[in-house]
Amino acid sequence: MPDIKAEQGEHILTLWQGAWIAALITGVITWALIIGVPLWFRRRRDDEVPVQTRYNLPIEIFYTIFPVIMVIAFFSQTVRVQNVALEMDPEPDVVVTVVGQKWSWTFNYPDTEAAGGKNVFTSGDGDEFPQLVIPVDQTVEFQLYSPDVIHNFGIPAFAMRMDVIPGNDNAFQVKPTETGTYDGKCYELCGAYHSRMLFTVKVVTEAEYQDYLAGLAQNPDNVSEAPVLGGEYSRNLINPDEEESE
Template identity: 45%
Template sequence: MAGPARATRPAKRRLLAAAATVLGTVLLTGCSSETTEQWKRLGLPEAASDRTEAVRSLWIGAWIAALIIGVAVWALILYVVVRYRKRNDEAPKQVRYNLPLEVLYTLAPFAIIGVLFFYTVEHGNQITRMSGTPQHTVNVVGQQWQWTFNYKEQVNGQEGVWETGTLDKPAELWLPVNESVHFDLTSPDVIHSFWVPSFYFKLDVIPGRTNKFEVTPTKTGTFAGKCAELCGLYHSRMIFSVKVVTRAEYDQHLKELADRGQTGAAVGGKDATTIPGHGEQEGGK
């Protein structure tokens, strides 16, 4: 009976291999083109700014380093398991120390940390650099629980226009494509975090402090934005959208804001504890 049983094992293996191949093919072909592209980016969203290449390079490089280290560690584990497996009841030779091994596993982590630190600082400097001569300036006010955007532009003879959102109607941030934008981030109440995933950039919005960054949108379209810091009751509703458009569309939008009377600057201070659009105090009934 052992002979026929052994003979069926190769057939079972071939059947399992064929089934795995078919299943893998079905799963891969079932992915949309967007999902396939995201797999290539290792989960990163669609890129839409000039800072994305530095972040993408650091992200992919970190995964490659982790893969190399993981393979090396597992290879060493498997080598030790096979090479020093128990062969008899004799106790293995006991040693007090192994100097080369101790030097290796002491210095290797420092070398890995040093390389990762170097590239993190190098890419971080690229991501946070500012030109000093941006083409546009936007003051972003993060408040409980929506966003206000102050465009520092001359529109219809007025200095600056603004727009804000509510819980029912999130704010829209309009930006011109391929033109540099300087952002000033302020908050009248608690810490928020300004995040546009497709820009590969996130920065905290801190009361009493103005954080700054600069970015150039490189692709037209509408992109999601959100608060990435737990900031209170309606944190999950503190979302906004970014519309990257042509310069003509951008200028037209600012003119429409001016025509509505939304000129000057809105800082969000006096209503900081009010739920926008609801007229209720936080924690009120």
């Protein structure tokens, strides 16, 4: 069983376990019928013809209605859990602007300002995987932005992931329950170096989080005029003269 480290993911795990139990009960009954029927109703003597049943209305009604009831149950539970897991607190404790682009991730921390009101961020490339640092027991909102193609921002330890779609900015929130370092990756086959889109998530205490942000704000490599939203590379490919004309 996966060990879930975020409140939202715990609901998803419960749904997953419930769905498995329901599916297993259905499976056991189905396997029993598949194996049992040929045994129970086999021809026992050479001169005997087994009972020839052409139709059985109650059974036909049962196996039409019962799957419909199962679909309704699975569907309604999924919608219920989805609504709980995707519930948005209008005032999250921390906001991170996550940029998924070919072929890595950038994490902007818009709540924090470096000297002169500048943006604080951390970024990775195909060789070095970026690390996202967030505080434990606080509601963290991920605002997902892509300048190029569809990516998918996912952290298995939180049992949460979501598409990062150009022109359609998604968001979700997590409340991590335990400090530690967890893996994350892109879950949408986005192109040649999709497999390089890995990152780690480090969940730390509030004090460590503030120290981390202060450290980023001191490092010129992690400070920019505006939020780093990516896309320069692909834009220059389309229109190489754009920078000169600006």
